[in-house]
Every structure is written in structure tokens, then in C-alpha cells.
Amino acid sequence: MATKTHEKYTLTFWEKLYIPEILKGMKLTFEQMLKKKETRLYPEEKWIPPASYRGAPVLVLEENGVERCVACGLCSRVCPALAIEVQAAETADEKERYPELFEINMLRCIFCGFCEEVCPEEAIVMSPTYELVFTEYDQAVFGKDKLLTPAEDLRPRLEFLRAHR
Amino acid sequence: MELIDIIIALIKILVMFAVVLVTVAELVYTERKISAWIQNRIGPNRVGWKGLLQPYADVIKLLLKEDIVPTAANRFIHTLAPIISIGVAFSTLAVVPIAGETIMMFGREVQMVIADVNIGILYVLALTSMGVYGLTLSGWSSNNKYSLLGGLRSSAQMISYELSMGLSVIGVIMVTGTLQLTDIVAHQSGWMWNMILQPVGFVTFVVAAFAETNRTPFDLPEAEPELVGGYHTEYSSFKFALFFLAEYANMITASAVIATLYLGGWQVPYLELLELPSAIVVVLQILAFVVKVAFLLFVFQWVRWTVPRFRYDQLMDLGWKVMLPIALANVVVTGIVILLLS
Numbered sequence: 427m428a429t430k431t432h433e434k435y436t437l438t439f440w441e442k443l444y445i446p447e448i449l450k451g452m453k454l455t456f457e458q459m460l461k462k463k464e465t466r467l468y469p470e471e472k473w474i475p476p477a478s479y480r481g482a483p484v485l486v487l488e489e490n491g492v493e494r495c496v497a498c499g500l501c502s503r504v505c506p507a508l509a510i511e512v513q514a515a516e517t518a519d520e521k522e523r524y525p526e527l528f529e530i531n532m533l534r535c536i537f538c539g540f541c542e543e544v545c546p547e548e549a550i551v552m553s554p555t556y557e558l559v560f561t562e563y564d565q566a567v568f569g570k571d572k573l574l575t576p577a578e579d580l581r582p583r584l585e586f587l588r589a590h591r
Numbered sequence: 592m593e594l595i596d597i598i599i600a601l602i603k604i605l606v607m608f609a610v611v612l613v614t615v616a617e618l619v620y621t622e623r624k625i626s627a628w629i630q631n632r633i634g635p636n637r638v639g640w641k642g643l644l645q646p647y648a649d650v651i652k653l654l655l656k657e658d659i660v661p662t663a664a665n666r667f668i669h670t671l672a673p674i675i676s677i678g679v680a681f682s683t684l685a686v687v688p689i690a691g692e693t694i695m696m697f698g699r700e701v702q703m704v705i706a707d708v709n710i711g712i713l714y715v716l717a718l719t720s721m722g723v724y725g726l727t728l729s730g731w732s733s734n735n736k737y738s739l740l741g742g743l744r745s746s747a748q749m750i751s752y753e754l755s756m757g758l759s760v761i762g763v764i765m766v767t768g769t770l771q772l773t774d775i776v777a778h779q780s781g782w783m784w785n786m787i788l789q790p791v792g793f794v795t796f797v798v799a800a801f802a803e804t805n806r807t808p809f810d811l812p813e814a815e816p817e818l819v820g821g822y823h824t825e826y827s828s829f830k831f832a833l834f835f836l837a838e839y840a841n842m843i844t845a846s847a848v849i850a851t852l853y854l855g856g857w858q859v860p861y862l863e864l865l866e867l868p869s870a871i872v873v874v875l876q877i878l879a880f881v882v883k884v885a886f887l888l889f890v891f892q893w894v895r896w897t898v899p900r901f902r903y904d905q906l907m908d909l910g911w912k913v914m915l916p917i918a919l920a921n922v923v924v925t926g927i928v929i930l931l932l933s
Contacts, residue, residue, distance in 0.1 A: 465627075
């Protein structure tokens with residue numbers, strides 16, 4: 427077994443005096459005081475997450491005003507926290523099915539991104555939204571009105587998914 | 592002593608009290624700001640302009656909390672301890688001269704010091720030793736092992752460092768030949784500051800002052816990682832606020848005493864050459880004193896965020912094996928030099 431031996435470090439006379447060394451340390455902290463501050467003033471200065479960020483899941487809304495979702499229910503099925511509820515209905519559109527009801531309980535959601543991964547239509551994606559604050563339980567259940575987001579707003583995430591999946 | 596003298600004394604006490612209280616509040620703010628700057632942060636900036644009202648918000652929060660006394664605690668001493676701490680912290684400032692010139696008030700010459708005691712330094716030393724009682728009693732009366740350890744440490748620490756503090760002061764007394772603080776300041780005219788005449792005594796006194804005020808690197812009585820909260824673990828609400836206040840008031844006292852003894856107090860070099868009217872001189876002298884004290888307070892906080900805490904045995908080693916011999920040697924050398932020069 428290899429053992430490490432340490433030479434005992436002996437202080438020089440000036441180091442033993444302590445005061446010069448303490449002054450050196452104080453010089454260092456003083457220099458730190460004048461440096462640029464790292465703090466972000468949060469509510470005024472918002473953080474813009476990168477495309478890889480998994481925020482609140484949302485539904486993609488195409489330019490013609492129809493959601494991509496075909497209500498297959500895979501996301502609801504895969505969701506480990508049972509946060510998604512989908513009720514399908516028929517439509518005259520080409521896609522034949524659409525979600526009559528689509529609810530995500532944001533208090534249950536654990537932002538794992540499984541729903542996004544499993545979705546065959548790229549219809550549910552993780553948005554960069556991280557400010558999810560509720561004062562009542564009912565507010566936390568997002569219906570279609572809150573979930574539908576224009577595809578244009580989600581472009582960085584959609585491009586990220588195409589490049590890395 | 593006429594009524595008018597009492598009124599003048601009361602006015603001086605009130606002014607001093609108000610100034611110290613406001614300074615204590617803003618010291619909490621500067622402490623947080625300086626710590627933030629040293630750690631590349633911004634610090635409190637929400638309450639009031641640039642966060643200046645933050646300490647008042649903290650005080651309101653503290654006062655609105657429940658005042659808890661542990662069931663096993665000694666109620667009387669538990670209440671008495673913070674009163675001792677705060678009383679001692681504030682009363683020390685009574686002998687510190689703010690300015691040399693006198694001002695006219697109600698037809699009397701008023702000195703810019705609350706009480707010009709002829710044994711001013713002894714008064715300061717005596718009262719700072721009284722401060723130990725506040726901490727020790729609070730630690731003992733709480734009936735909590737962490738509080739007790741904190742109190743014990745503080746008494747051991749303060750007694751050890753009081754010695755070197757007193758011995759460093761002896762150097763100053765030998766140079767100036769008086770115990771009266773006003774005379775000591777008057778002796779340091781021009782650049783004849785005691786800091787320059789007594790460099791070793793200055794260093795030992797400052798280090799001892801750090802230990803006396805329980806500031807880092809000597810804040811062992813309240814070392815959070817080891818002792819939970821130290822002597823004030825079992826305190827809350829107003830009593831905790833009093834301890835908090837006392838700690839910062841002690842810092843102001845220590846800075847004022849250092850400035851008086853070693854940095855020339857209210858002395859402004861070459862001011863007498865300008866031959867200004869006495870009203871302006873008083874203002875300038877007060878300003879000089881305030882600047883010196885403010886700088887020392889900044890140093891107190893600057894050191895806090897630079898130097899880590901000592902271990903207990905290191906603290907005792909430093910106090911008894913280093914500080915005490917140096918302070919003693921300083922007294923001897925000062926005596927020899929005075930003898931040779933006279």
C-alpha cells in the first residue's frame with residue numbers, strides 16, 4: 427500500500443509574525459470588494475434558460491391555430507407522477523383526433539421530460555418557463571387555455587430536440 | 592452642580608445615545624454589505640434606498656417575535672444578563688472625548704465629552720471587564736450546555752486578553768503621563784500620534800480589542816459550527832436584540848477607544864496653523880474623530896471576512912505566550928527609552 431508522507435512545513439520568521447500575512451489576506455479581500463458583482467437582481471433581471479432547460483411542459487400550437495396533439499395518451503401513460511390527463515375526441519381535420527381536455531397538474535409534474543420524449547408528434551415539449559407560483563390548488567391545474575403555446579415561441583427547444591434526439 | 596449642568600449632561604447623553612443607536616443599526620447594514628462585496632455579491636438593496644432601512648426591518652422582525660425563556664433557566668439572571676451587556680457597552684463611551692474645543696451652550700463652556708473623568712482609562716478598562724459578566728451569566732442561566740460552553744469560553748478569553756490590553760495601555764500612559772482621556776488626546780497633537788510612538792502597543796491593543804469585542808478571528812463564544820449559537824442560544828426577541836446591539840455597540844466603543852488612545856482622537860494635524868474660528872474647528876475635530884472611528888469599524892468588519900476563527904488552544908496560546916510577553920516587553924522598552932530621553 428502506498429503511503430504519502432508530508433514534510434512538515436516550517437514557517438519563516440516573517441510568516442511567524444502573522445501580522446504581515448494577515449495584511450496580505452486583507453489586501454486580497456479588499457481587491458475582491460472592487461471586483462464585478464456576480465449577483466443577478468432576479469425579479470428585474472430574469473434568467474433566460476438555454477434550450478436544453480426543462481421547464482413547464484406545454485402543448486405546441488401550429489400556425490393554423492390547431493394543436494399538434496392527436497390525443498394518443500402516451501404522455502399521460504408514461505408520466506411517473508400521474509400529472510397529465512387527456513380526453514380524446516374526433517375532429518374533421520386530417521389528424522382525425524384531438525384532445526377535448528388536456529390538463530397538466532403543475533404541482534404533480536416533476537419536470538422529467540418523459541412526456542416530451544415519448545410524444546410521437548412533438549406536440550408536448552418542455553418550455554423554458556420556470557416561474558410556477560400558485561396560491562390555490564386549482565390554479566396549478568393547467569388546462570388547454572394555458573398550455574397551448576405557438577410553435578414560434580418554442581423554436582429553440584424544438585430545434586434542440588431535432589438536433590439531439 | 593446646578594440644574595443647567597444636569598440638563599447639559601442629559602443633552603450630551605441623549606445625543607450620544609441616539610448617534611450610537613443609529614450607528615449600530617447601520618453597522619449591521621454595512622456588515623452585510625461589506626461581507627457581500629468581499630464575496631462578490633451585492634448585499635441588501637431592497638428595503639429603502641440601496642437597502643439602508645434593512646436593519647430597521649430586522650429590528651421590527653426581532654421585536655415582534657416571541658420572548659422565550661427556557662423552563663429550566665434562571666429567569667432573573669436570564670433577564671439580567673443582556674441588560675448588563677448593553678449597559679456596559681453604552682456607558683463606556685461616556686469618557687471618550689469627541690472634540691477638543693469647547694462650545695458655548697446656555698452661557699457655559701461645554702466640553703465635547705460626557706464625563707471628563709480623571710481616571711478615564713481605568714473606567715474604560717473596568718467597564719469592558721464588566722462585559723464578561725453579561726456573557727458568562729447568560730451562558731450559565733440558560734441551562735444549556737452550548738450556552739454554558741460559550742459563556743465559559745468568553746470569560747476565559749476576555750480575562751486572558753484583558754491583561755495584554757491593560758499592559759498595552761500602560762505604554763500609552765507612560766508616554767503621555769496621564770490617565771485622563773482628554774489629556775491623552777491633547778498630548779497627541781500634530782503627528783505625535785501614539786500609534787507612531789507606540790507601534791507595538793498599538794498592535795497588541797488592537798488585537799486585544801478584537802478579542803474583547805468577540806469579533807472574528809476571536810469570536811469563539813458564539814462559534815456557530817461548534818456551539819450552535821454560543822451564549823445567546825436560548826435568547827430570542829428583545830433580549831436577543833439587546834445582545835446583538837451590545838455586540839455592535841462594543842465595536843463602536845472599541846473603535847472609539849483605539850482612535851482616542853492611538854490615532855489621536857479628534858486631532859487634525861496642522862489644523863491650528865489655519866487659525867479658523869472655534870465653531871469650524873469643533874466641527875472639523877468631530878469630523879476627524881468620526882472618520883477615524885468609521886475607518887476602524889470598517890477594519891473590524893474587513894478583518895471579520897478575511898481571517899478565519901482561531902482554535903481554542905491557539906487562542907489561549909496567543910493570549911498568554913505571545914501577547915502578554917510582547918506587551919510586557921513593550922512596557923519595559925518604553926520605560927528605558929523615556930529614561931534615556933529625559
